Amino acid sequence: VQGGAEKMANFVEVTTQQQFEDFLARAGKCLTVVHFQAAWAPQCEQMNEVMAELAKEHMHTTFIKLEAEAVPEVSEKYEVSSVPTFLFFKGGEKVDRLDGAHAPELTKKVQRLAVTKSVGETAETSTTDLNQRLKKLINAAPCMLFMKGSPQEPRCGFSRQIVALLKEHNIQFSSFDILSDEDVRQGLKTYSNWPTYPQLYVNGELVGGLDIVKELAESGELENTCPKAVNLEHRLKTIINQSLVMLFMKGNKGAAKCGFSRQILEILNSTGVDYDTFDILQDEEVRQGLKTYSNWPTYPQLYVKGELIGGLDIVKELKESGDLMSVLKGES
Known part of the structure; x- marks a missing residue:
């Protein structure tokens, strides 16, 4: 063109x-x-x-x-x-x-x-910022996996194997796709002194990569290594069932923080149906964990009676087909 x-x-x-x-x-x-x-x-x-x-x-x-x-x-x-x-x-x-x-x-x-750094700012400042961000991500969930791709679509063989092991042992984990963020990808190697991916963290501490997780699985210690992981699933279920209609979004009813969330709010408001929202930007554990729990990698996510309906595209389709009201009322 x-x-x-x-x-x-x-x-x-x-x-x-x-x-x-x-x-x-x-x-x-x-x-x-x-x-x-x-x-x-x-x-x-x-x-x-x-x-x-x-x-x-x-x-x-x-x-x-x-x-x-x-x-x-x-x-x-x-x-x-x-x-x-x-x-x-x-x-x-x-x-x-x-x-x-x-x-x-x-x-x-x-x-x-x-943004070019101002004269007074040193490389140390940006390193400190990155380390704080890494710390937040590592502690985002009791069991955090840094991998290539997502649990639904792993982008390398090692990541695929570690996801299969964790699922096989019923371990609830959240994940972060290092291919989506070069800062995290490079920074985490230095931060944890561990040069390869995937990397598994439990309660903010590095457990290791695929080999170590394999060893733990073989010795029967893997379940004990990820103790609090089950609590996340319980917490997600509780939030999802907090209201008949629950929307997980960026921002809240009063102020959406992304275009997709804004559009879905407009559609829901036009129906007059009562609903509650949860701001995933305020809670990294829920943000990462819900993707795995529901096998749905993006936001916003709409739930009715504890069941995932879908994201913006699906809600738009339901509106166009005239089925949205009956879905929101839990009739279909």
Whole structure:
């Protein structure tokens, strides 16, 4: 598409490895966002529109489109095996990565990374911030698994095996996808002095990786290692059944913190049905645990009589088909 966006100085297409390296060198310490795309993929086209909008807001950031298969040397170097994939560079070094067409996540990462640190701020400050964030994530649930992908869709063999072991031993755990956050992925290796993934934590302490979990399973100690895990399931059940209609969202009835949550509130309010909300941003344990418990990886999530109905798309479909009221009243 030859739109106005194509002509923006900070939104460019790159066709060779040399061009790519030149752009990185020229950007210096400013942020460079590289979209590994494929012409045949409609989601890449959508993400280019998002990039064009971001390019208008962040004039000091360079946005690059790169046909992944046309420049295989670059794709292979950075382990890009699917499209769309976004890599973030500063000072010629890769600082973050995002796999998949997640517009809100892309926007968030650009906003966070495009901020150049003020003179007074040192690297130590950002390390302290990251360590606090890691600590919060590790303690988000009694049993926390840092893995590649999600329990529903593990993205590596080791992660798949550890998920199978935990499920086989009926251990309730929450998980974090390290592929979604390069800061966490790199930072946790240093923080815990453990260089590989997956990593399992219990009550904020590192248990270890797949080999150690295998050993614990074989010796019969795995259930004892994850003692409080069952409590999370009980807690989730209690919250889900708190009200006939329960919405788990980002924010609350008064102020939604994301577009999807805002839209679902508007639909529910238009029905006049009574419902309660739970703000997952205030509780990392519930946020991570509910994804596993319900086998539903995103928010918002709507429950009626303790049963998951679904997210925004499903609620929209129910509204269009005229079935929403009977579902909300628990009639169907």
